[in-house]
Amino acid sequence: MWYKRFGWKKNPFSVKINDSVFVGLTEERKTLANFVEGGNICLIVGEKGAGKSSLLKWLEKRLKKFNFFYLNAEWIKDGFNIDEYLRKYASIFRDYPKNTVLLIDEAQRLDNKFRIDAQALWEKNIAKSIVFSHDGEAHFESLPMQLKARMGNRIIKIKKLKKDDAYELIRLRCGGKNPFDEYAMDEIIIRSNGNPRLILENCEMVCIATDKNPISRYEVARTLDKIPEINIGK
Secondary structure, X not given: OHHHHHOOOOOOOOOOOOOOOXXXXXXXXXXXXXXXXXXXXXXXXXXXXXXXXXXXXHHHHHOOOOEEEEEEOOOOOOOOOHHHHHHOOOOOOOOXXXXXXXXXXXXXXXXXXXXXXXXXXXHOOXXXXXXXXXXXXXXXXXOOHHHHHHHOOOEEEOOOOOHHHHHHXXXXXXXXXXXXXXXXXXXXXXXXXXXXXXXXXXXXXXXXXXXXXXXXXXXXXXHOOOOOOOOOOO
């Protein structure tokens, strides 16, 4: 396999949800944990690949005293009843699980009935807290007015990675066997616009395409079909 050429046992750039390699988002993690512990409804917004799902998975491991229920809207079929879903996990002593927190990912795909039903569980103190995640801020305006009122300003906006954090992401994933020189990493970060998922995807594409080590900016540009201009004398 291609990754063995660089001394890795597996693909270090997998884009599967990963809560163990976090760079940046320090304040976002702290704020999110505080919102949930305070029993609030809140919203995470960011472009696709920014790390919203990984942030939700991190929260599950961070707050052990809650019963987390992760629901990805991509998996939810028509007719899904969230009340019936939670009752399946009830004990013989309770109608619903204790200290329930709902993590609803890709929530922009859901209709308002689902959102209202989820909010009703919170209003009845069945759900301790609810965290919605959306791709982008545009979908916020489509939320029911009552739900937006309950959220208030509890909105966490995930921005693109800063340059130093993007460097750290690549280095952590490479695990001490980083084949990219600094200019190659710069090229990947610029092309990925600071998006963590795109950074990982572009790293993988470049490594698959070359067996050179170290990997230069030229190799990155050639693989990603954008060879930079060469200014002679500079």
